[in-house]
Amino acid sequence: MGRPVRDRVRRLREWRPAPPPLPDHLEPVLRDTDPEWFARELAIAAAPPWDGWLLALRRLSWLVDLFGRVEITGGIPDELRRGPLLLAANHVGDFDPFLIAVALHRLGVVPRIMATGGIMSAPVAGPVLERAGGIRVERGTEVARHAVRVTEVALVHGGHVVAYPEGRVGLSPDWWPERGRTGLARLALGVGVPVIPVSQWGAQDVLQYGNDWGKLRTLARSLVRRPVLRVHVGPPVYLEDLRPGRVGDANRARMRIAAAITRGLVPLRAAAAPLRPDPTRPTTGAAAFPGGVVPEDIP
Template sequence: MMLGRGLTRLLSRLEVTGDTGYETGHGLILAVNHISPFDPIALTAACSKRGIAPRFMAQEGLFTARVIGPFMRHSGHIRVDRNKPTAAQALTDAHAALAEGSAVVVYPEGRIGLDPGLWPERGKTGTGRLAIATGAQLIPVAIWGSHEVLPYAAPAGMWPMIWRNVRHRPTVRVHFGPPLDLSDVDSARPGVAQRITDRLMDAIIEELIPLRAEEPETPRFVDPTRAPETRRSHRRIVS
């Protein structure tokens, strides 16, 4: 967490807002929109400000990487082996972490989003299924500004941006929303995981709107390494 705080302070200005009154001693699922490789670093620093020790669900490549791999393996983070027979193990490990009272960070979109306006894409149902199985508090978290810190294709194009950011640190905003109210959800109904996921993505968008109030449609900063697409765009909320 010290590394996350240090890098965030060096490369950006972090603003953290939102809820702090989550039930203690119970697992938290922190569900966050994903717009940049810098998101986990900034979110680690934001969680530190809120007294939360996050455990990230992250793709297998981060656990085998030469530099960051040992840190990921020894810090309690949860490996996700995509499109492999072992993929289901990630949900089992997340279930165990939540039972211990940990805060598990998930990216419901399953990737860094490619929506042209950097609005969240459709969420995958794994987050909804995890919430149903564990009964953990499901917290929508919004992040904005991290796309100005590291490019989509990092390490490609990374060093010019880092040099710029050290001199002119962009603002990264993180907002912790209230727990999602699932009291009306019937976990036995077909399609319930998708309904929870859709409700979650709507909540993340609601939290994101004020963070980017000056950029409601198109971000001011355009990352040349990001190839936009709309195939997985989530429905937009207009407010």
């Protein structure tokens, strides 16, 4: 590889869209020990949605329809679309962020999606996702708290943040959502924003779990078979009786969110074709509500 080619590759890997300026009121938040991306993500979280992201949602959402038939049920009340929202979704595979982004945009919101640090660090795709309002989650590291701060800023500025309570692609043997962690619940209680449950099914047929050539095979197969990609947006989860910091309330909120997502998923799975096995997907997780059965005593 000649030097001109190497230089072009290097410039491509280092390219990123210019972020908006950091507002003065967020300058005191920064510390010398913060990662280099933190200031950018704070500035993006405080700014209105990027025109490039809005254009992509309007003009390129048809690409998702190539890989399946998108069906959307439920909705978001007009008064909630104008304010901050936490949208809590089950995670069935690598394709579902695209599906959820398109579905939510068709319902009138502009999603900012929480994503793993590995995706956000990828060349080209990572910087574009970051500029579109993606929030980097470095799970299990000392900088994981930065995601909470960026999310708080996005919500204070009226953002619509999509989060996965499970914290990963769900790995329960029966594909029902896992209980997840309390991070999203604590965030919802602390900031005091509505939590909208988003249940989705079908995206697992577009991209297999394992990162090998089988991903391309399942992607190509979906172009022919076009599985039904179902998304249901339910009513806000009732959290008004819970308080931040009160013992047990974060866990109660977590279970209510998992219950709402599971309830919304039941009719989607009932209407779907039999589940296609994915031999690359581990089954090491545990469903919050095995079999999709949510007890009546969970509000």
